[in-house]
Amino acid sequence: MKFEVDRDVLAESVAWVARSLPTRPSIPILAGLMIHAEGESLTLSSFDYETSARVDLPATVHDEGTALVSGRLLADITRSLPHAGVSVDTAGTAMELTCGSAHFTLQLLPTDDYPVLPAMPTETGTVASDALAEAVSQVAVAAGRDELLPIFTGVRVEIDGETLSMLATDRYRMALKEISWTPARSDFRGNALVPAKVLSEAAKSMAGGESVSIALSQPGSGEGIIGFAGESHGTQRRITTRLLDGEFPKVRHLMEIQALLTVRCATSDLIDAAKRVALVAERNSPLRMVMGDGEVTLEAASGDHAHASEQIEALLDTAGDPMTAAGFNPQYLLDALGALDAAYVNFSFTQPGKPCLLTGVGSLDGDPLLDYRHVIMLMRLPD
Structure with missing residues (x-):
């Protein structure tokens, strides 16, 4: 195999494919990155029996062929190359990579054992x-991170005709x-x-195309695989992954909140105030939102050592016995506000300790x- 390729395109493509490589592969061969040269293109791919990544990029191919090398090592090498054309040639059990005056020799891995x-x-x-990139970024923030609870690390993708819905929860928040x-x-x-991790990578890495x-092989949780294909910076990218097994919790009804109190304020003002006040919030303690007349006050404390408060203008509307205060996990609140793409935020409250719904509002x-x-x-707020 022998080919020449643009340095920047190669480095970006290798880095993207290498991100899908397992940190601790079940078998050593899965740490490899497959290179296939044919026609006028180069195909780079990785697969760990769960998730596969593939990118096709233009190249000048002199001799067609296939090679398997250490993916993370190749990513480190291509990222550090000087800005010059890259030529690659394989002979025997080694791959020779030359870029300007830099020269590397990599040991080839056996391709026969690769899945x-x-x-x-x-x-x-x-x-x-x-639209996909924005939607995934808004939803994935609510997905769980605990691999011991795999169902909550996923995003439920629902297809109903011309509507595509995405839902995620870690049990303490939902999007x-x-x-x-x-x-x-x-x-x-x-x-x-x-x-969620694969979905986020797919949406973000393909945002450069139109x-x-x-592609969903079989509808239903835990059945088959799902694939995403798109373009980015002149390369064709493809990701497939196995669907998570298990029944996603029925949480959609929690989105239908009949508010007894609504609070509206400028999103940017609330983000800035929450960031400042949260600086003194003790670990696992709430950021307190106190309802006032035409304003809300954010409060947080770290025992007797520090206390912070800040008022911002707000529009309050009461439809029942009004709440006087609510407690938020500071990071959860900031994550939600950061995901909103609206000038104003609307809080729908019912009772203390019950779920609170946040939605965007174009105007007050x-x-x-x-x-x-x-x-x-x-x-829960302390007494």
Whole structure:
């Protein structure tokens, strides 16, 4: 195998594929990155029996062939190369990489033992890449991080005709986003529980193209695989992953909150105030939101050592026995506010200790934007 390729394109492509490599591979061969040169393109790929990544990039191929090398080592090398053309040549059991005056020799790994990448399922539909990237970033923030509870580390993707919904929860917060997309069949209905980490990587890495193709092999949690394909910086990228097994909790009803108290304020003002006040918040202690007349006060303390408070203007509307204060996990509140794409935020409260719904609002007296909803479980306030 012998080819020449642009240094920047190679470095970016190798780095992207290498991100999917397992940190502790079950077998050493899975730490390898497959390189295939054919025609006028180069294909780089990785696979750990759960998630596969593949990128096709243009190259000048002199001799076609396939090689397998250490993925993380190749990523480190290509990232450090000088800005010059890259030439690669394999001979025997080694791969020679030359860029300017830099020269590297890498030992080849046996390709016979490497698993075959799963085939991309039939396309289910397409979605605008920027819309997908925004939606995933808004929802994935609520996904769990505990690998001992794998169901909560996923995002439930629901397909209902021309509506694509994404839902995530870690049991203490929930996020729901609904966007329009173009299904391959208008009558298609299905759902999949997708690892949030893979979904985020797919959406972010393909945001440079016009659209992303989504391919679901079999609808339903724990069945088959899901694939994403799109373009980025002149390269074609593809990710497939096995769906998570298990029944996602029924939490959609928690989004339907009949508010007894609503509070509205400028999103940016609240973010800035929450960041400042949270500096003195003791670990596992709430950031307190105290309701006032035309304002809310944010308070936090670290025992007797430090205390902070700040008032911001707010519009309050009471439909029942009003709450006087609510307790938020500071980071959960900041995550939710950061995910909102609106000038104002609307808080829907029911009772102390009950879930609180956050939605965006375009103007202070406008209707809530219900395409994105974020629920936070309130913390118990000390007496």
